[in-house]
Amino acid sequence: MAARLNIHTIAMWLLPALFLAVYLAPLLGVFGRSVSRPEPGAQNYVRMLTDADALNIMLRTARVCILVTLTSVLMAYLLAYHWVFGSPARKLFMEFCIFIPFWISVLIRAFGWVVILRNKGILNETLLSIGAIAEPLTLVRTEFSVVLGMVHFLVPFAVFPIASIMRQIDSRVLLASRGMGASPAFTFWNVFLPLTVSGILASVIIVFVFALGFFITPAILGGGKIVMIAEYIYIQMFQTSNWGFGAALSIGVLAVVAAMAGLLFRVIHPERLVK
Template sequence: MTMFKNGGGRSAIVWCIFVLPLPAFLILAYFLPMMGILSWSFTDPVPGLQNYARIAEDQTIHLLFWRTLRICLTTAVISVLVAYLLAYHWILGPPARQRLIEMAILIPFWISVLVRAFGWLILLRPKGLINENLIALGIITEPLAMVRNEIGVVIGMVHFMVPMAVFPIAAVMRQIDPRVIQAARGLGAGSVRRFIEVFLPLSMPGVIGALFIVAVFSLGFFITPAILGGGRVVMVAENIFVRMLQTANWGLGSALAAVLLVLVVGLIWILSRIVRLDRLL
């Protein structure tokens, strides 16, 4: 009994030291502030559901959400297409190509989103490097409008999201048994047919997972749309910032944050019902 009690006491100490800090941190840093924000959506400026009623009735807010969803969907599709190509060569390419792609995937994680956004602003602005070079080569006569619009926002978001989309796709590709591809080859299937009928269907869980992951992250984008959109392409996250910190409309800003949170949780739930999340790791 003494050994059992001592063992139980040591387990409790280990649990308190190594396990308890994480949930405690999550509660203090995320759960309690989130509950406070949700309470503002029901109590500011007066108790009730008026903030959610305004979201349901205000056409401007509807356009804001549709713009956000459109940009997120465009970003997700383009990011996954580029990420699939990178993941394919990263997993199946020769060693030299694998190392090059690995560097291209990992190095962007070392650069802050703010630096990336300003870098794209320098490249895409009317007197930026891209427009000046295109004009010098005679390809265009007037600068292309690539900033302060959705084009610039999508370019910046895709650049940020492609590395994140690569990992779930690559994780699924690594789990594909090479013997299946060899069997298809032995049955006479050409390279294109092997890819379309065998490899692509087997890698689809990674594609679907990457689409949802990119969409979830894109819903909360703030810095990139604010810089490359120039105030003309306002997404939900930027609108929440403006309402809460510039116009002091805490109630409506909190209600918008709550709706955005419900969208994110809904997307994650749908992803968990379609794809086994452990396959994306």
């Protein structure tokens, strides 16, 4: 009994210590740099809200994240529906579509899209050969290529919350709707879709938070022209050595992520997603 109490006491002290060591201490260090470099004060946060370049990059990041989130969640909803309610063969195919991307490195996927989309890539060469275009399309180093690469990576993450909620729906509710004379379209829009709203919202938040911190895919497919906030923070810290401003931007991104996580836990009740 005494040994159990000692282990319990050690665990109670050890877990907060680990939290302080691996999370809180680095976070406080970043915040300290944001208000101390190059001079003590809040000038880095003022610059973050007034600097034209920073505002343009934040607006671009928000625009790309919204496009990626909407596209990813829509595709994920269709995949999840066929995964949950499809035939055994269709379910197997959906599983391949969902799980195979997890086995491929994000670098390989990004460079794969470069090979497909570049001026002499697979897509342009195919379109030229069939006469669909007269000259190669500029697809790499554009927002389109960045959105495409991010959606490819994030769709599987959006599938799981939606599929989890779909599996919890009682099929008798849908049968009752059909039995009372409702059409399939009416049943979907007025019964099925409202029951999956919590999964959709969870996917929206998860994908948006992931997209907000994306670095490798926008850096490769954007080619330095489509700079997003994560790459901009990297530039500030490691190329221009502007640690204070980079730290302030990092704290700003963290505040947005914390707000989205708070919304997830307050409104959506994520414990339902793991049942």
